[in-house]
Amino acid sequence: MATGVWYSQLFENTFDGGVLLALPYEALADWNGTGEDYEEVTGEVDQFLLRPLGSGLGLFVGDDDGVQEAHWMRFDDQPGVLLVVWGAWEDPRRPTLPEDRKAVARDWARRDDPRQSWLAQRLRETDLKWQGHEPVQSVASGLLLLLHAEGLPLKARFAKPQAVAKCGQVVPVGVAPGDYRVETAVINELPEGTHFCLVCRWVPVAIRAGAEADPART
Numbered sequence: 132m133a134t135g136v137w138y139s140q141l142f143e144n145t146f147d148g149g150v151l152l153a154l155p156y157e158a159l160a161d162w163n164g165t166g167e168d169y170e171e172v173t174g175e176v177d178q179f180l181l182r183p184l185g186s187g188l189g190l191f192v193g194d195d196d197g198v199q200e201a202h203w204m205r206f207d208d209q210p211g212v213l214l215v216v217w218g219a220w221e222d223p224r225r226p227t228l229p230e231d232r233k234a235v236a237r238d239w240a241r242r243d244d245p246r247q248s249w250l251a252q253r254l255r256e257t258d259l260k261w262q263g264h265e266p267v268q269s270v271a272s273g274l275l276l277l278l279h280a281e282g283l284p285l286k287a288r289f290a291k292p293q294a295v296a297k298c299g300q301v302v303p304v305g306v307a308p309g310d311y312r313v314e315t316a317v318i319n320e321l322p323e324g325t326h327f328c329l330v331c332r333w334v335p336v337a338i339r340a341g342a343e344a345d346p347a348r349t
Contacts, residue, residue, distance in 0.1 A: 136251045139203035139304055141239050142277055142296040143232075150176050150193030151201055152280035153214055153331065154184060156272040156303075159284045161185030169281050178329055179315045181264040188268045190313055191280055192216045192329055201277060202239075203304040204250070212306050213254070214277065214331040220246050221325035236295045249326065253318060259330075261314040267336055273308040275333070276301045310336040 144151065150173055154162065161184040162168070172180065172191050180191040192198065192214070201216040222245055225235065238244050253259075278287050279298040289303065290296030311333040320326045 135207040137205045138247060139302055140290060140293055140296055142201045142302050144198055144279065145297040146279055146281060148197055149173060150191045150280045151198060151216060152189055152191055153275055153277050154189035155187055155270045156274040156276055158184045158187040158189060161187065162189060162284055164281045165283060172280060178317065181313055190331060192331065194218050203277065210335050211311065211333045212304050215250065216329040219321060219327040232295045236293055240293050259316045261316050264313045267310045267312055269310050270306055271308055273306055275304050275306060306333060312336055
């Protein structure tokens with residue numbers, strides 16, 4: 132079991148395609164995923180796309196082979212928050228569809244999903260190549276939301292806690308209000324391995340500036 136790590140509930144891409152969206156609460160009214168804007172985004176996104184939404188920014192995440200599940204996570208000893216979007220993994224307990232969503236949610240809440248311990252260890256390794264995105268994202272509300280980018284976010288509902296969320300719902304995470312640098316990485320073990328996921332992290336600007344000023348900091 133991974134200790135010192137917090138995981139949000141799982142979000143399942145029940146639309147079986149498209150892209151996911153992470154945006155600040157205050158930007159909800161600035162995105163309309165019902166028409167040409169959504170089609171434009173799906174054509175532009177190459178795994179990650181940080182795009183203006185009104186006076187703010189939203190992060191769109193997707194892959195040509197599709198994304199299946201996603202969740203927020205946080206290390207107790209690191210600032211900011213991470214979003215992990217899964218394209219492939221192996222779990223012998225989930226071999227067929229349809230699945231028992233309650234059992235999946237229960238295993239995740241108990242940290243019995245094998246991805247959790249693997250991911251916590253993998254993200255602490257130093258060989259990951261992180262790419263920074265500009266400009267910085269302001270999160271004045273202190274609340275980031277995860278949802279599917281298709282549809283109207285204003286009509287989405289908060290998912291029931293600890294259940295597996297689905298499209299049409301949002302999964303929130305709290306952060307300290309302020310400005311954040313968005314950095315992304317790809318973990319791809321395919322075809323020899325079993326894991327493929329897209330990872331995004333929000334690093335407070337003050338923390339990132341301090342690390343750049345002092346190379347000894349990690």
